[in-house]
Amino acid sequence: MPIDKIACCVDFSENANIAFDAAVEMADNFSARLCILHVVPPEVNPIMADSLLKSQSEDQASLILKIETRMQEEYGVRMGENMDYDLVVLDGHVSTEILQYLSENEIDLVVVGAYGLTGMGLVVFGSVAKRISHKAPCSVMIVRAGEKPAS
Numbered sequence: 001m002p003i004d005k006i007a008c009c010v011d012f013s014e015n016a017n018i019a020f021d022a023a024v025e026m027a028d029n030f031s032a033r034l035c036i037l038h039v040v041p042p043e044v045n046p047i048m049a050d051s052l053l054k055s056q057s058e059d060q061a062s063l064i065l066k067i068e069t070r071m072q073e074e075y076g077v078r079m080g081e082n083m084d085y086d087l088v089v090l091d092g093h094v095s096t097e098i099l100q101y102l103s104e105n106e107i108d109l110v111v112v113g114a115y116g117l118t119g120m121g122l123v124v125f126g127s128v129a130k131r132i133s134h135k136a137p138c139s140v141m142i143v144r145a146g147e148k149p150a151s
Contacts, residue, residue, distance in 0.1 A: 001108070001139070002108065003026070003030040003032050003108045003109050004030075004032050004033065004108055005032060005033050005035065005105065005106060005107045005108050005109075006023055006026055006027050006030070006032045006033070006034050006035070006107070006108065006109045006110070006111060007023075007034075007035045007036075007037055007098075007101065007102060007105075007107045007109070007110045007111070008020050008023035008024075008034060008035070008036050008037065008110070008111045008112075009037050009038075009039075009098055009110065009111070009112045009113075009128070009132070010036055010037065010038050010071070010075065011038065011113075012038075012070070012074065013113065014145060015113030015114060015143070015144075015145050016113045018113060018143050018144075018145055019111050019112055019113040019143040020036065020075060020078075020111075022111055022141065022143045023036075023111040023141075024078070024079070024080075024083070026109070026111070026141075027083065027084075027085070028080065028083065032084075032108070032109075033084045033085065033086070034079075034083065034084070034085040034086075035085070035086045035088055035101075035105065035107065036071065036075050036076075036085060036086065036087050036088065037088045037089075037090065037098060037101060038067055038071060038088070038089050038090070039089075039090045039091070039092065039093075039094040039097045039098060040060065040063060040064055040067060040089065040090070040091045040092075041092070041093065041094055042060070042091065042092060042093070060091065064089050064091060067089050068087065068089050071087045071089065072087060075087065088101070094128050095127075095128045095131040095132060095135075098110070098128070098132055099131075099132065099135055099136060099137075102132075102136055102137055102138055103137050107137075107138050108138050108139065109138055109139045109140075109141060110132060110136055110138055110139075110140050110141070111140075111141045111143060112128070112129045112132055112133075112140065112141070112142055112143070113129065113142075113143055113144075113145075114129060114142050114143065114144045114145070129142055
């Protein structure tokens with residue numbers, strides 16, 4: 001099975017960092033392009049007035065810019081000099097956006113952490129990993145904390 005494009009889903013958690021390390025190693029081993037993905041979930045309140053929604057969308061654009069900067073600082077700087085990669089920030093329902101990206105970009109393998117952030121984020125990201133493993137159009141690698149990536 002040729003692996004030319006690998007996606008890695010990150011949420012800045014320790015588990016995402018472990019998945020990132022595994023994805024980098026695999027991308028290096030296969031000389032594959034690595035797409036590092038983060039999805040900003042929408043904050044939707046159905047009773048908001050239109051003027052508040054416009055302000056919220058401007059805040060969302062500012063948040064996306066901040067996340068792009070953070071991704072470069074946390075993940076981009078850790079990429080090898082010859083590594084072919086993209087840092088991608090998407091906006092929307094987390095698993096839906098990831099699955100759509102995987103399909104549209106012909107990803108061969110997606111790497112995710114078993115769990116994401118603590119608390120509610122743990123529940124949300126854990127269910128995202130489950131949805132991706134069931135619905136992804138490509139192979140899925142779920143990395144657990146405490147496990148070392150294959151050498």
